[in-house]
Amino acid sequence: MGLTSTTTDAAQIITVHSERIDAAIAIQFKEDMRRETETDAARIVLDLAGVEFIDSSGLGAIVASMKQIGSERRLDLAGLQPVVEKVFRLTRMDTVFRLFDSLDDALSAKAD
Amino acid sequence: MCVTPSSDQTCLQLSFPAIEAEASAGIAELSAGLAHHGLPVEKADDVKIALAEAINNVVEHAYSGIEPAKVQVCCRLEHNQLDILISDTGRPLPGCKPPDGTAASVETSLQDLPEGGFGWYLIHELTSEIRYERRDGCNLLSLRFDVPIPE
DSSP states (O other): OOEEEEEOSSOEEEEEOOSEESTTTHHHHHHHHHHHTOSOOSEEEEEOTTOOEEOHHHHHHHHHHHHHHOTTSEEEEEOOOHHHHHHHHHTTGGGTSOEESSHHHHHHSOOO | OOSOOOOOTTEEEEEEESSHHHHHHHHHHHHHHHHHTTOOHHHHHHHHHHHHHHHHHIIIIITTTSOOOEEEEEEEEETTEEEEEEEESSOOOGGGSOOOOOOOOOOSOGGGOOSSOOHHHHHHHHOSEEEEEEETTEEEEEEEEEOOOOO
């Protein structure tokens, strides 16, 4: 498990280095996200391209991270694999987050 | 043991301790095994999601506050159906029936967004049939999936 973060002019990019965001790592993920997002970046893009599976606990951890980041800043998600996207779509969380096919797409989109 | 292991080769079986890390590895192994057993890719994602939620429920609820024992999973793919039987010796489901699984609404303010409560909703959405039985101190949950027959 782990997250790495880089900052560009457009956004802070947090990359998830875990094949699964599931019940076994949800608490650790939330804690790592809290630490990585203690920045003043107005926009954070979470790159999920390497994530092969997410369950509802992992989804909950991402929602918790967005709450923690607050409404003054935004958290967008990029690079969702089909099964990950399906979990967002079934729970209608795809209406809450902006989902981008790739990190490039996310970075070329306007912040809002 | 709730279910006597079958020697039937068409059945994919696995049992593991009902703790989060073991369950995570077990779910990943079963997902990979099902693909190997011929589960079509277009159905594999649905099965992975529902299976993970059902097993997580056992870990988080059936064995909550008591010594976790094993979760046994048996998957049988036949014709156009996949049946997955999940058994454990934890506490019974409340009311001895599977919860309805109504999804929490996401049409709310940021701070009120649900962070959980999606498990049974996802299982209901992705399966064609859910059966639950409490027998001899065991929970027996079976999930059925309709599987498209490959061309």
